[in-house]
Amino acid sequence: MRMSQLFLRTLRDDPADAEIDSHKLLVRTGAIRRISSGIYSWLPLGNRVLRNVEQIVREEMDAAGAQEVILPIVQPLELWERTGRDVAYGPQMFKFKDRRETGFALAPTAEEVVTSIVASEYSSYRDLPVNLYQINWKYRDELRPRFGLLRSREFLMKDAYSFHVDVEDLRKTYAAMYEAYERIFARCGLTVRAVEAQAGEIGGDINHEFMAVAPVGEDDFVWCRSCDYAANVEAAVRSALVSPGSSADASIAAPEAVPTPGMGSISDVAAHLGVPENTLLKSIAFDVGGKLALAVVPGDREVNEFAFKRAVAPLAARLYTDEDFARNPAIPKGFIGPDHSEVSIVVADPSVHGGQGWVIGANRVDEHTRNAVPMRDFRIDVVADLVIVASGDSCARCGGELSVDRGIEVGHVFQLGTKYSTALDATYTDDAGAQHPMVMGCYGVGVSRIVAAVVEEHSDENGITWPEGLAPYDxxxxxxxxxxxxxxxxxxxxxxxxxxxxxxxxxxxxxxxxxxxxxxxxxxxxxxxxxxxxxxxxxxxxxxxxxxxxxxxxxxxxxxxxxxxxxxxx
RNA sequence: CGGGAUGUAGCGCAGUUUGGCAGCGCGCAGCGUUCGGGACGCUGAGGCCCCGGGUUCAAAUCCCGGCAUCCCGACCA
Incomplete structure (x- = not known):
């Protein structure tokens, strides 16, 4: 290509609305242009990069036995109502009506469509497994699009869906996809770590995220310096430790009330009493099945909401809202302690259970209690890992040192199970003539997001340094x-x-x-x-x-x- | 959805405080000189000053309403 002919205008200045390197450079190099918030045009050089990524993904998916299809971007809302995801996805979907007032949505993903197709075509165990994928535009009406291509409202994604007779067969395809992903990201020049993840809106069970290591990433993940343990911070656990702030002395004095006027935060109370924050207990109120439940962790740590929900499952839990607090003055926000008369379940981190002499909320405004000893001065119903893992914690698997890093999620693989096949009647007949729901997996790669992630990793003060294979030209x-x-x-x-x-x-x-x-x-x-x-x-x-x-x-x-x-x- | 800011030429910005000809740099076009790390001179084109209403002899500037965009937070695959 001759530059005299190329549709390209490079910019000398960084665009005013860009914050991170990939956004600045992709705009300055004329790869993309914004047309609306979170929506971009791909100009010739950017398009060539995008197509190169797409081709790598396609080759690896084909090699792993998946078959390419194109599924509709415009999808009937009725299909989403059958799985309840019209509500679950809610305002994140772009919705509209046709001239006959029938509801439609722009595809944020395609589980419903592909499941209904497979359900109508296949009905025998002889047909399975099958793995279908597409590389197509997806739409999510993000609350706050940002960082250029990293969080856009229109993005190119490879999504694959596999269908199986049982979980054992699913695991074979899951492993094949996992390995294909490692090859894809390696070919793109990305430093990627596969981490265990929390199942989100998509549902399902076991799943892994592929995180491109980058300080501008929006997700924290935990990894062990000594073994291969790695997990999204929401799913991560640490080994049970006694908090260093607690005393091992068995002869703690009797609990004692201390006035803490207007001190509703850990830092205020710790400063007032002249003690470290990790000698306080933080009690976070949840509504569990309509009743008050508490998550209790040392004062210097954060509660992992997902870990709490796992601990009380199958009961449904949600964080107390301001309305909940307003409705129930017996639960004084800022002064809550585990020794509460109305509490139905106290879930405490192992570090709480193993410590003594804590400062806890007195459940009265402007008052705390010191010298509180677990099981003597307050009860604990469940001991579970509750704290958000931080750098320096110990690995639950090997005892090594855990680190926390930031990453860009460029891929995600799920073992879905039968959620969609049950809702959409995707069943097969086994060799004995009995009907079962198909067992499903799904596998996503953020193709346009990879382009941004690659620039984050491959650039310097003068511009982009495209890896071979992705560059618009050699x-x-x-x-x-x-x-x-x-x-x-x-x-x-x-x-x-x-x-x-x-x-x-x-x-x-x-x-x-x-x-x-x-x-x-x-x-x-x-x-x-x-x-x-x-x-x-x-x-x-x-x-x-x-x-x-x-x-x-x-x-x-x-x-x-x-x-x-x-x-x-x- | 809370907090903060911005909207003026293709891009980056000044001008708004104190109302009085629409500006600067880059880019773009023409001519000439240059030609190994974003050269120089001269000339020129390019504007719904976000939109609507109001005040005024006069509005980019003041007032009212709206829209859009960005940042922080909350939310999220």
């Missing part, structure tokens, strides 16, 4: 030609080189613009093709071109008549 060829006969000679040589490289199968972006050398160098670094070839008058006189590897900055000279063989590897 090579950027620059001609530095002045006026006159010498310049014409350089131009001719560059034209020949451009032609020969293309003939040899090398994809080339040829900067044939009538621009000054500085402009060409700066644009080449910004755009980030892996290899730059510079042909100028001085080099031509000696029969050489200059090669620069964009990512490392290494330069060398290649004889002009060896450029094609060197770059094409032939």
């Amino acid at each position: 090579v950027q060829l620059m001609v530095l030609a002045g006026k006159g006969d010498a310049g014409a000679g350089v131009k001719d040589a560059a034209e020949r080189l451009y032609r020969d490289l293309q003939a040899a199968g090398v994809s080339v972006l040829f900067d044939d613009r009538d621009a000054s050398p500085g402009v060409k160098f700066a644009d080449a670094d910004l755009l980030g093709m892996p290899v730059q070839i510079v042909l100028g008058a001085k080099g031509l006189a000696r029969g050489v071109a200059e090669r620069k590897i964009r990512a490392t900055g290494e330069r060398d000279e290649i004889a002009i008549d060896e450029v094609v063989t060197t770059l094409s590897g032939r």
Whole structure:
């Protein structure tokens, strides 16, 4: 491609609405342009990158035995009502009506559609398993789109759905998808960690997220420095430890009330009493089955809401809201303690159970209690891991040190079970003639999000450094030609080189613009093709071109008549 | 949905306090000089100053209403 013909305008300044490198650079390099909040056009260079990612995903999915389809983006709302997800997804769906007032939604995902298709086509155990995937646009009306392509309202996603006779068969495909994902992200040049995750709205059981390690990521994940344990922070557990702030002394004095006027926070109380925050207990109120329940953790730690819900399951739990507190003045927010007369269940972290001499809320406004001992001064009904894991905690598996990092979720694999097949009657007949719901898995890759994640990992102060295989072109060829006969000679040589490289199968972006050398160098670094070839008058006189590897900055000279063989590897 | 901010040329911004010809840099077009790290000179094109209403002799600027965008938080696969 000739740059003189390419639809491209690079920007010298960062766009005012971009915060992170990938957003700034993708706009500055003319890869994308915003048309509305969270909605982008893909211009020629960006489109080529997106197609390259798509092709990698396609090759690996095909190799893993999945079959490509295209499912509708416009989906009838009625289908979503059958699984109850019209409500569960709720305002996150773009909804609209046709002229006959029938409700539709733009696809945020496609479990319903694909399940209904498989249900109507397949009905025998002989047909299974089957794994269908598509690479298609998805729509989520995010509350707050941000970070360019990382959280957009329109995004390209690969979604696959597999159907099985039983969980054992599902696990084979799940493992194959997991391995395919590792290859996909490796080929994209991403540093990715697979982490155990909490099941979200999609439902189901076992699932893993693939996190591209990046400080701008929106998700925290925990990983062990000594073993291979890794989990989303919502799902992560640590080994049971006694809080360092608690005393092991068995002869704690009797509990004693202390006035704490207006001190409804851990930090206020700790400062007032002159004790560390981890000698206090934090009691968080939940509504469990209509009754008060408490999650109790050391004062310096945060409650993992998901862990609490797991601990009280199958009962449904939700955090107390301001309305709940207003309705029940006997539960004074800021002064709640586990020794409460109305509490139905006290769930405490093991570190609480193992400690003594805690400062707890007195359940009266402006008052706390010190020297509280578990099982003596307040009861604990359930001991469960409740704290959000932090760096420095110990691994539940091996005792090693846990670390917390941030990541961009670029993939997610789920073992769904029978939630959708039951709701949509996707059943099969077994060899004994009995009917069963199909067992399902689903597997997502954020294709457009990968583009942003790759730029986050592969850029420097001068621009993008595309990994091979993703770059819009393999090579950027620059001609530095002045006026006159010498310049014409350089131009001719560059034209020949451009032609020969293309003939040899090398994809080339040829900067044939009538621009000054500085402009060409700066644009080449910004755009980030892996290899730059510079042909100028001085080099031509000696029969050489200059090669620069964009990512490392290494330069060398290649004889002009060896450029094609060197770059094409032939 | 709470808190904060912004909306002026393709991009980045000044001008709004104190009402008085619509500005600057980059980019774009033409001519000339340059030609190995975002060159220089001259000339020029380009505007619904977010939208609607109001005040005024006069509104980018003041008042009222709306919309959009961004940031922080909450929410979320």
